[in-house]
Amino acid sequence: MIFVETLVYVVKDGRVLLIRKKRGLGAGYYNGVGGKIESGEDVVSAAIRECREEVGIEPRDLEWMGLLEFWNYEDGKVESVHFVHVFIAHDFSGVPRESEEAEPIWFGINEVPYSNMWSDDVLWLPKVLSGKKVYARFDFDRWRLIGGQVFELVRG
Numbered sequence: 001m002i003f004v005e006t007l008v009y010v011v012k013d014g015r016v017l018l019i020r021k022k023r024g025l026g027a028g029y030y031n032g033v034g035g036k037i038e039s040g041e042d043v044v045s046a047a048i049r050e051c052r053e054e055v056g057i058e059p060r061d062l063e064w065m066g067l068l069e070f071w072n073y074e075d076g077k078v079e080s081v082h083f084v085h086v087f088i089a090h091d092f093s094g095v096p097r098e099s100e101e102a103e104p105i106w107f108g109i110n111e112v113p114y115s116n117m118w119s120d121d122v123l124w125l126p127k128v129l130s131g132k133k134v135y136a137r138f139d140f141d142r143w144r145l146i147g148g149q150v151f152e153l154v155r156g
Contacts, residue, residue, distance in 0.1 A: 005084045006047040007032035007068075008059055009128065010092055014109055016129060019054060019102035025143070030117050033102065034084070043085045055104040056097040059089030066134035066153065068124065073141050086128055119145040127152060 009032045010017040018030045033054050037046040044062055051059050070082040096104035107113065109129055114122040120138045127134050127150070138148035 001080045003080065003082045004037045004043070005034060005082055006037065006043055006050060006087065007034040007084055008047050008051055008062065008087045008089060009033075009065075009125075010051075010057070010059060010089045011109070011129065012090060012092075015106045016109055016112065017055075017096060017104055017106055018112070019104050022101055022103065024101075026118065028116075030105070030107075030113050031121075032086070033104075044087075047085070047087050051092070052094075054099055054102040056099070057092040057094040059087070060091040060093065062087040062089050064133075065128045066124070066136070068120075068134075069137040070120075071137070071139045072143055073139065073146075086134070088128065120148055123148065124150045 017033070019033055020030055021027050033051050034047065035050045035054070037043060041049070047062055048058060051057050065086045065088050068084040068086060070084065072079045072081075098104065112125065112129070120136070124134050124136045133153040134150055135153055136148060136150040139146050
Protein backbone atom coordinates (compact mmCIF):
# COMPACT_ATOMS: atom_id res chain seq x y z
CA MET A 1 0.00 0.00 0.00
CA ILE A 2 1.12 3.54 -0.72
CA PHE A 3 0.28 6.42 1.60
CA VAL A 4 0.81 10.18 1.25
CA GLU A 5 1.00 11.93 4.59
CA THR A 6 1.99 15.12 6.38
CA LEU A 7 3.98 16.09 9.47
CA VAL A 8 3.86 19.57 11.03
CA TYR A 9 6.33 20.95 13.56
CA VAL A 10 5.25 24.20 15.22
CA VAL A 11 8.42 26.07 16.21
CA LYS A 12 8.00 29.16 18.37
CA ASP A 13 10.10 30.96 20.99
CA GLY A 14 12.89 28.37 20.88
CA ARG A 15 10.48 25.48 21.43
CA VAL A 16 8.86 22.84 19.22
CA LEU A 17 5.40 21.36 19.68
CA LEU A 18 5.41 17.56 19.54
CA ILE A 19 2.68 15.07 20.24
CA ARG A 20 2.81 11.88 22.25
CA LYS A 21 0.86 9.57 20.00
CA LYS A 22 -1.80 7.67 21.92
CA ARG A 23 -2.88 5.02 19.39
CA GLY A 24 -2.03 3.40 16.08
CA LEU A 25 1.40 3.00 14.49
CA GLY A 26 3.98 4.69 16.72
CA ALA A 27 1.75 4.84 19.81
CA GLY A 28 3.80 6.06 22.78
CA TYR A 29 6.34 7.84 20.58
CA TYR A 30 6.74 11.59 20.24
CA ASN A 31 6.25 12.96 16.73
CA GLY A 32 5.07 15.96 14.78
CA VAL A 33 1.36 16.47 14.19
CA GLY A 34 0.12 14.80 11.04
CA GLY A 35 -1.49 11.99 9.19
CA LYS A 36 -2.84 10.73 5.90
CA ILE A 37 -4.04 12.97 3.11
CA GLU A 38 -7.70 12.36 2.34
CA SER A 39 -9.15 11.96 -1.15
CA GLY A 40 -9.31 15.29 -3.01
CA GLU A 41 -7.16 17.07 -0.41
CA ASP A 42 -3.86 18.82 -1.09
CA VAL A 43 -0.91 18.43 1.28
CA VAL A 44 -1.25 21.87 2.89
CA SER A 45 -4.98 21.44 3.56
CA ALA A 46 -4.29 18.00 5.02
CA ALA A 47 -1.55 19.36 7.29
CA ILE A 48 -3.87 22.08 8.62
CA ARG A 49 -6.78 19.65 9.08
CA GLU A 50 -4.60 17.18 11.00
CA CYS A 51 -3.44 19.95 13.36
CA ARG A 52 -7.06 20.95 13.99
CA GLU A 53 -8.16 17.35 14.60
CA GLU A 54 -5.22 16.17 16.70
CA VAL A 55 -4.39 19.20 18.86
CA GLY A 56 -6.99 21.92 18.17
CA ILE A 57 -4.72 24.49 16.52
CA GLU A 58 -4.50 25.99 13.05
CA PRO A 59 -0.91 26.48 11.89
CA ARG A 60 -0.15 29.67 9.97
CA ASP A 61 2.20 30.19 7.02
CA LEU A 62 3.27 26.57 6.66
CA GLU A 63 6.72 26.20 5.14
CA TRP A 64 7.44 22.99 3.24
CA MET A 65 10.68 21.54 4.62
CA GLY A 66 11.03 18.27 2.79
CA LEU A 67 9.87 14.88 1.72
CA LEU A 68 10.51 11.63 3.58
CA GLU A 69 10.03 8.16 2.14
CA PHE A 70 9.45 5.23 4.47
CA TRP A 71 9.62 1.75 2.94
CA ASN A 72 8.45 -1.01 5.29
CA TYR A 73 9.27 -4.62 4.40
CA GLU A 74 7.97 -7.90 5.78
CA ASP A 75 9.58 -11.19 4.75
CA GLY A 76 11.55 -9.34 2.07
CA LYS A 77 8.45 -7.89 0.41
CA VAL A 78 7.26 -4.29 0.45
CA GLU A 79 4.40 -4.04 2.94
CA SER A 80 3.85 -0.28 2.66
CA VAL A 81 5.43 2.90 1.32
CA HIS A 82 4.81 6.27 2.98
CA PHE A 83 5.60 9.61 1.32
CA VAL A 84 5.56 12.23 4.08
CA HIS A 85 5.61 15.99 3.43
CA VAL A 86 7.23 17.83 6.34
CA PHE A 87 6.22 21.38 7.29
CA ILE A 88 7.30 23.98 9.82
CA ALA A 89 4.93 26.62 11.18
CA HIS A 90 6.20 29.54 13.25
CA ASP A 91 2.74 30.68 14.33
CA PHE A 92 -0.71 29.26 14.94
CA SER A 93 -4.14 30.15 16.24
CA GLY A 94 -5.93 28.30 19.01
CA VAL A 95 -4.67 26.60 22.14
CA PRO A 96 -3.03 23.16 21.92
CA ARG A 97 -5.29 20.58 23.57
CA GLU A 98 -5.20 16.84 24.10
CA SER A 99 -7.36 14.57 21.95
CA GLU A 100 -8.06 10.83 21.75
CA GLU A 101 -5.12 10.60 19.32
CA ALA A 102 -2.48 12.86 20.78
CA GLU A 103 -1.11 14.71 23.79
CA PRO A 104 0.64 17.96 22.75
CA ILE A 105 3.85 18.82 24.62
CA TRP A 106 6.32 21.69 24.08
CA PHE A 107 10.04 20.89 24.11
CA GLY A 108 13.06 23.17 23.89
CA ILE A 109 14.69 22.80 20.46
CA ASN A 110 17.75 21.30 22.19
CA GLU A 111 15.61 19.02 24.40
CA VAL A 112 13.77 17.01 21.73
CA PRO A 113 13.33 13.47 23.16
CA TYR A 114 14.91 11.54 20.27
CA SER A 115 15.29 8.43 22.44
CA ASN A 116 11.47 8.17 22.57
CA MET A 117 10.86 8.84 18.87
CA TRP A 118 11.15 6.88 15.63
CA SER A 119 14.82 5.91 15.21
CA ASP A 120 15.12 7.85 11.92
CA ASP A 121 14.03 11.18 13.45
CA VAL A 122 17.46 11.96 14.90
CA LEU A 123 18.91 11.70 11.38
CA TRP A 124 16.73 14.37 9.72
CA LEU A 125 14.67 16.35 12.26
CA PRO A 126 17.61 18.39 13.66
CA LYS A 127 18.28 19.60 10.11
CA VAL A 128 14.65 20.64 9.62
CA LEU A 129 14.50 22.36 13.01
CA SER A 130 17.63 24.34 12.06
CA GLY A 131 15.92 25.56 8.86
CA LYS A 132 17.30 23.10 6.30
CA LYS A 133 15.11 21.40 3.73
CA VAL A 134 15.60 17.64 3.32
CA TYR A 135 14.80 14.61 1.21
CA ALA A 136 15.26 11.24 2.89
CA ARG A 137 14.50 7.60 2.29
CA PHE A 138 14.42 5.03 5.07
CA ASP A 139 14.03 1.27 4.90
CA PHE A 140 12.37 -0.65 7.72
CA ASP A 141 11.85 -4.33 8.42
CA ARG A 142 8.60 -4.64 10.37
CA TRP A 143 9.03 -0.97 11.34
CA ARG A 144 12.58 -1.43 12.65
CA LEU A 145 15.04 0.85 10.88
CA ILE A 146 17.50 -1.08 8.70
CA GLY A 147 18.95 1.73 6.56
CA GLY A 148 18.47 5.10 5.00
CA GLN A 149 19.90 8.28 3.58
CA VAL A 150 19.24 11.96 4.23
CA PHE A 151 20.02 14.71 1.73
CA GLU A 152 19.90 18.44 2.34
CA LEU A 153 18.13 20.26 -0.48
CA VAL A 154 20.11 23.23 -1.75
CA ARG A 155 19.12 25.84 -4.30
CA GLY A 156 21.22 25.57 -7.45
